Amino acid sequence: MIITVQKNFSDLLMQTTDKDKIFIVGCAGCATKCNTGSEAAILEIEENFKQNNRIVSGFAVLDTACDIRVAKKELIKNNNFSEATIILALTCGAGIQAIEKITDLKIIAGLDGLFVGTTERIGVYNQYCSTCGQCIVDKTAGICPVTRCSKGLINGPCGGFVNGKCEVDQEKDCAWVLIYEKLKKTNSVNIIKDTYLPPRNIVKPKNIIYKKKDIKQ
Template sequence: MIISEQKPRKEILEMLTDRKRIFIVGCAACATKCQTGGEDEVKEMKRELEKEGKKITGTIVLDTPCDERIVKKDLSSLPALKNSDSLLIMACGVGLQTIGNLIDRLLVPALNPLFAGTTERIGRYYEYCSLCGDCLLDGFGGICPLTRCAKGLLNGPCGGARDGKCEVNDEVDCIWALIYEKTKEPLKTYYELRDYKKILQPGKRVVR
């Protein structure tokens, strides 16, 4: 899941300075789970912008704004878009750019995407995966040191950990201590420098 936070209202208002008629788009997937761009947050944003004198031409919460098929079906034919000079997107950057491929309007981001993470509970999220293109989790007891070690070390700890806590952030467990505790045995593989050709940007995958 893409974990996100809302931009400060001041920043959003600055981006909308010269915009009078705004359509708001939310996300029923990741942003709803993060409570940053779901139905409630879209309604709240509408109220606050109206207090600032903005005309809200309409709102919609798309099932998945990152899916062009859904954007085409649910958004591109809405009459209210013709009366809008901008769209405020309460979704991640992937959702915004997907909408931008289909809608010829100024698009303004309302969220800051942070990382791909897991949800412990609402309001508590953790980064577990860097989308590196070469998953090695089988060698580390199902725990990713590339992402969860502050230094991204793949061949053991740095030596700076104290009492099982990370040298960089003592509020975080040393991930290598957790790996050793889970595997109960020495690591048998030495990992060479990573092949960054596997994660060329921008990413693309075509299977048919």
């Protein structure tokens, strides 16, 4: 899921005035799981606004804010949304840009989107995938060095690993040591030496349009 963190409240406050009617949009998807765009998060931020002489006209937690159809359906009929003078989006950037399609009002980004996260447990999320568009993990023991090696090296480690840790952050595992240890379990460490991965093609599409016949419902 998309991992988000909330921006500083004071920065959000500065973008509003006491004349504004603020409408807050949350998301029941990833941002609710991160507790950054959930109803609870919205209520907390609404309270903070009120304490700072701001008017919150209403809020909505969209089922999936990144779906333009959902944003349209759930917001356009909402009277409080129609009366608002400014929108605060507690969604990822994809969500904000679905909301942008249906309003000309100023939208304040309430969250920073960080990465596509793998959940270890509630509240602990790791970036294991960069959605680079050219997955190579079938050649790297299921562990992505593009994302998890600090230098994104795909043909093996640099000389900076010490006791399995990365030279950049001694708390962080060296991705290549993880790959090596995993391959050792199947006696296949030579894959590291014998597999050459050519320079990656980093051009990837910005949109995908499937033909109707290819979509299996």
